[in-house]
Amino acid sequence: MGNTCAGGEDGEDPGSFAPKSLKANLMREQKNRDVFKYYEVTKVLGEGSMGAVSAARKKESKIGGSAYKDCERRGIVSRFFGGKKSAFVDNASEHKKSYALKTIQLNRITDEFIEELRNEIDILRTLDHPNIVKAFEVFENKRQIYIVMESCDGGDLYARNPYSEKETAKIVGKVLSAVAYMHATNVCHRDLKFENIMFENKKKNAEIKVIDFGLSKKFISGKKMSEGVGTIYTMAPQVLQGVYTSQADLWSIGVIAYMLLSSSKPFYARKRRYMIDKIMRCDFKFHGPGWKHVSEEAKNFVSALIKLDPKKRLTAEQALDHKWLSTEFSLTDRRPPEEFMNDVHGNIISYHDTSEFKKMALMVIAHKSSTAEIVKLRQAFDQYDSSNDGTITLVEFKGALSEFNYTEEDVEQMFESVVCVR
Known part of the structure; x- marks a missing residue:
């Protein structure tokens, strides 16, 4: 499911489903509390000198909260998200849900690494x-920091190599959507690469996730x-020269696109x-067997990103256009069943009449849900988010509802009810 709506005809005045203060607090910080009172480790995925990463799940006695349980009891979540019992309102499913538990031993890491870690936490917040x-x-x-994160156990981009041109466009489009959103919030990732783009799970159509914000910067x-x-x-x-802007991320995406299309690196020695x-000389070519069946449009796309002059390099928003x-990752390819879209349109009307508290509770539940759990809702969001930048403007909202007989005033009121949770 998408994250935000942007107010104004041209989206100059971004809003969101909730105030920034609430969004920032969706990631809870627990001081001097025992993580193992809330979570149980099911499998150690990896251990190193600085800590470990484990698969974990929430203890059954710690699932939900007063707002969550009140919404579940009244059927608010079920009604809004398509009228069916969903994974994220089912305590048994929540108990089975896997998280990634990152453990860092503070006495084994440098002050520099601690700074990177705190930077990652602050940015992800x-x-x-x-x-x-x-x-x-x-x-x-005093001794450890534990971070409970979304589980991404489908492997990184190397895990599913090689990729077709259509698969490449899908991945690149989603990475660009994330980067356009990051840049709009003044965050530069600074380490985009194959290893930092993960598949959420092992399913064929698994969502991709950008990870590792330790080197990112506001x-x-x-x-x-x-x-x-x-x-x-x-x-x-x-x-490399030590003088750059967020456009450095777009160069990295160009390199990633090159590698996805050809299974080779543009700069190798x-x-x-x-x-x-x-x-430094931007010396790359489209040579080798991997480029034999790649379209000229794909090559043009890569060339527009791996551009020596950052001012001539496409921005994330320009690259999305x-x-x-537009051809290989079109909006129609991402459309869920028509019946589901009709349910979403109807439930927006219901949401308009929902109390502010219930709207906030729904937002928290959506934030806690994995993309796999709300995959159809994510597809529905894409139909509104025609620019694929992770936000919905009033213009896009009007366009998505144009097939219905709503007045302009009705549509604007519905949009405001979604945006303005105070």
Whole structure:
């Protein structure tokens, strides 16, 4: 499900389903509380010198809360989300739901790493997008920090290589949607790469999630960044020079698109200094067997992102409007069944008459739900979000409801009721 609606005809005045203060508090921070009173580890996924990552699930006695249970008892969630019992209102399903529990041993890490970790927590607290990994809770004591995150056990982009052109467009479109949203909130990722884009699960149509915000930064528009961070094979020339903007993320997406389309890297050399030389000269070609059946439009798309001059490089919003993406990742390809869309339209009317408290409760439940649990709702959101940037403007909202006989005033009132949860 999508995250926000943007007010105003052109979306200049962004709003959201809830005030920023509430959105920021959806990730709870627990000081000096025992995480294992709330969660139980089901499997250790990996261990290292600094900590571990485990699969965990919530203890049955700790599922839900007063608002959650009140909404469940009255059938509010069930009615709004299509009139059927859903996974996220079922305590038994919630008990089975898997989370990723990240454990960091504070006495084993450097001050620099602690700073990166706190930076990641602070940034994730402000983000809410279907293609950005969610962090639900943070538990902290003197010795450890535990982060309860959305589980992404489908592997990274290397896990499903090679990809067709259509599959590439789908992945790139979703990554661009996440990055457009991040840049609109003045967040630059700074380490986009194959390893930091994960599949939510092992299903064929699994959603993708951008992860690892440790090197990300809140930037000030018009001000350059200077830290030399990231991974060399997706690093923009300006990052290597130490003077760059958020456009560095778009270079990285161009490299990722190149790799998805051809199963090869645009800049490769056995020695680091030779690779850096190629990056600095933007020296890449569409050669090799991987490019044999790739369309010219796809190549044009890649070339528009791997551009030496960041001012000539497409922005995230411009890239989303590129002809190649519009063709290979069209809105109609993402449309759920018509019956479900009709239910959504009807439930928007019901939502208009719902109390502010219930709207807030619904938002919290949606935030806690995985994309797999609300996959049809996510597809429905896409039908409204025609620009695929993770937000819905009033213009898009009107367009989605144009087939119904609502007056302009009715549509504007419905839009305001969705946006304005105070």
